[in-house]
Amino acid sequence: MEYKRILVVDDEPLMRDFLIETLQRKKYLVEAVSNGSQAIEKIKAEPYDLVVTDLRMPEVNGMDVLEAIKKNNPDTEVIMITAFGTIENAVEAMQRGAYHYITKPFSAGAIEILVDRAMERQTMRDENKNLRNDNTSLRTQLKEKYAFSSIVGVTEVMRKVYDTIEMIAPSKATILISGESGTGKELVARAIHYNSPRQNRPFIKLNCAALPEGLMESELFGHEKGAFTGAVRTTKGRFELAHTGTLLLDEIAELSLPLQSKLLRVLQEREFERVGNPTPLSVDVRVVATTNRDLNKEVKETRFREDLYYRLNVVPIYLPPLRERKEDIPLLVDHFLRKYCRENGKNIQGIDDEALDKLAAQDWKGNVRELENYIERAVVLCRDEVLTARNFQFEYEAAEKTKQYIQEGFTPGMTLREMEKRLILSTLTAESNNRTRASDVLGISVRTLRNKLNEYAGEGVAIP
Numbered sequence: 001m002e003y004k005r006i007l008v009v010d011d012e013p014l015m016r017d018f019l020i021e022t023l024q025r026k027k028y029l030v031e032a033v034s035n036g037s038q039a040i041e042k043i044k045a046e047p048y049d050l051v052v053t054d055l056r057m058p059e060v061n062g063m064d065v066l067e068a069i070k071k072n073n074p075d076t077e078v079i080m081i082t083a084f085g086t087i088e089n090a091v092e093a094m095q096r097g098a099y100h101y102i103t104k105p106f107s108a109g110a111i112e113i114l115v116d117r118a119m120e121r122q123t124m125r126d127e128n129k130n131l132r133n134d135n136t137s138l139r140t141q142l143k144e145k146y147a148f149s150s151i152v153g154v155t156e157v158m159r160k161v162y163d164t165i166e167m168i169a170p171s172k173a174t175i176l177i178s179g180e181s182g183t184g185k186e187l188v189a190r191a192i193h194y195n196s197p198r199q200n201r202p203f204i205k206l207n208c209a210a211l212p213e214g215l216m217e218s219e220l221f222g223h224e225k226g227a228f229t230g231a232v233r234t235t236k237g238r239f240e241l242a243h244t245g246t247l248l249l250d251e252i253a254e255l256s257l258p259l260q261s262k263l264l265r266v267l268q269e270r271e272f273e274r275v276g277n278p279t280p281l282s283v284d285v286r287v288v289a290t291t292n293r294d295l296n297k298e299v300k301e302t303r304f305r306e307d308l309y310y311r312l313n314v315v316p317i318y319l320p321p322l323r324e325r326k327e328d329i330p331l332l333v334d335h336f337l338r339k340y341c342r343e344n345g346k347n348i349q350g351i352d353d354e355a356l357d358k359l360a361a362q363d364w365k366g367n368v369r370e371l372e373n374y375i376e377r378a379v380v381l382c383r384d385e386v387l388t389a390r391n392f393q394f395e396y397e398a399a400e401k402t403k404q405y406i407q408e409g410f411t412p413g414m415t416l417r418e419m420e421k422r423l424i425l426s427t428l429t430a431e432s433n434n435r436t437r438a439s440d441v442l443g444i445s446v447r448t449l450r451n452k453l454n455e456y457a458g459e460g461v462a463i464p
Contacts, residue, residue: 002180004119009039009053010034010081019052022108023115030038036060038067047073049207050118052111055082055089055101063093070097077118079111081403151187152335153328157320161188167314169195174267174313176252177290179319182369186250188317192288193246194389201245205240209254216259221266227276239272242285252289252312252412253298257305263309287312322364322371327359336375337387346379351387381436390432393440424452425461 003304006028008019023030031048033039039053039058051069055062062080069076080101082090090101099118102111102322151162168175169192177185186205193203211219222237229292238247249255255263266272267287271280302436322329333351341348366372378391416420424442428449431437440451457463 002033003027003029004049005029005047006115007039007042007048007051007053007056009034009036009051009062011054011057014052017083018108019111022111023052026112026115033401036062038054039065043068043072043076047406048076048099049122050077050079050115052079052081055093059083059093063089063096066093066096066098075120075122079114079118090200118256151184153254153325154331155320155325155327157318157325158328161317161319164317165191165195165314166193172286174286174312174314175288175317176295176297176315177288178318179290179292179317180321180367182291182367183319183321184249184318184368185292188319189246189248189288189290190317193286196246197284198286200247201247201340203248204238204242204244205248205250207250209251213256213259216255220263221272222274222278224274227274231276232287234274238271239266239283239285240281242283245285246286246288249289251291253293253295253304254292257303260305264305264311267311269310272371288448293442321366325381326360329371332371333375336372337379340376340379343381346382347385348379348382349386350386352389354389354390355387358392390437392433397430421452421456421461425456428453 006023008016008030010016010019011093012033013034016331016421020030020032032040034055036057040046040060041049043065053062054063066078066080069078074097075182078093078098078265079383080093080098082092082101082102083104090098090103094101099121099319100114104115126336133451151158151165153159153161165188175189175192179185190203193199206219208216218231218237220233220239222240223231245345247282249263262272263279266283269280270284271282273426286362295304295313297307299306299309322332335355337348337351340346359371366373375390378387382391405445424438429442430436431441435446435449435453439446453463
């Protein structure tokens with residue numbers, strides 16, 4: 001527990017002793033001096049949370065002490081002690097930065113209440129300052145995290161993506177990012193925002209595929225209280241929340257044609273209406289849209305408005321699938337390996353060539369997201385210092401092994417329990433007695449596998 005420090009300044013010994021005893025009962029750390037000169041020396045030497053000072057003292061008075069406090073440590077709270085005849089001076093002291101004043105004579109309870117309130121005010125101010133510092137730090141971290149240099153890849157197509165981001169980030173242009181699921185479209189959208197003049201303004205995301213059509217209009221534009229059943233209060237939509245910032249419309253092709261028409265108007269007029277209120281609201285929002293579909297094809301098949309497509313496609317960015325940039329796989333593997341080692345407290349030194357070749361041979365239908373998931377799983381389950389090919393078990397391999405195990409060693413009339421035992425033991429043998437990999441192949445937990453093996457051991461079966 002951190003105790004608050006208080007300095008008492010008064011030239012009357014009885015008042016000093018009274019304040020010391022009263023405030024020490026409240027568990028404050030209290031020091032006292034008998035004049036303003038000593039107080040100023042103390043203040044310059046070390047910080048205090050609160051100073052309780054008499055206003056009228058010979059030579060250096062309480063106003064001089066207040067001035068020194070605000071010059072050396074403005075966050076220190078000050079309570080002035082005054083007689084009735086000097087209340088005007090006390091009010092002046094408050095105007096110059098004192099927290100409050102208390103008139104003589106006063107009770108222990110009165111000064112305790114005033115001191116507690118001053119401390120609460122200081123605590124709230126400190127918390128707000130910490131919150132502002134945390135927000136500044138968070139914004140810095142976000143900018144670093146979503147810097148376009150953090151998008152991993154050295155292939156020619158990725159270098160073009162970097163160049164495009166660098167050129168368009170400072171602009172207000174609407175951007176359309178296309179590519180298969182898992183290629184990193186949202187990462188690029190965030191990189192654009194956090195490298196733009198809007199970096200300290202809101203970044204709001206809406207997944208257009210996640211909500212039914214009946215709710216989408218309200219999510220986009222907000223609604224008034226009573227606009228429909230269940231609208232118990234006025235609610236801002238994503239456009240309003242993103243004002244002066246960036247709005248990411250993820251999977252834009254999922255919007256219905258009527259909503260596409262309303263979105264087009266917002267992009268053209270920079271204004272919209274909340275559901276249930278015809279009054280237009282102006283908005284300053286940069287729109288970034290993403291899609292995993294071919295919008296040209298969607299336009300030809302009349303599922304997407306042509307005019308909206310051209311309005312969104314001011315600056316197009318295409319992210320290729322991972323199978324078309326396999327040269328980037330070693331870089332991505334290294335990036336995710338370091339990331340998940342750091343997150344999980346692992347000390348894995350690298351990955352061997354056989355494992356890299358195995359990863360490069362995959363089609364990666366889920367693209368970078370799928371590769372990241374495999375690296376995270378391998379890091380979590382790895383007990384060695386280097387990832388090997390055995391750390392990566394792909395679904396088709398597990399299916400082939402299971403098929404092979406079923407075809408080998410099973411005879412008609414065998415009980416299900418005996419079949420289960422033989423399958424478990426043969427899988428364990430095939431996986432070099434690695435229980436984690438065997439449980440992955442079998443589709444059971446390591447705990448279940450351990451219980452089964454203990455059961456077989458009790459029957460006299462030799463368990464490796």
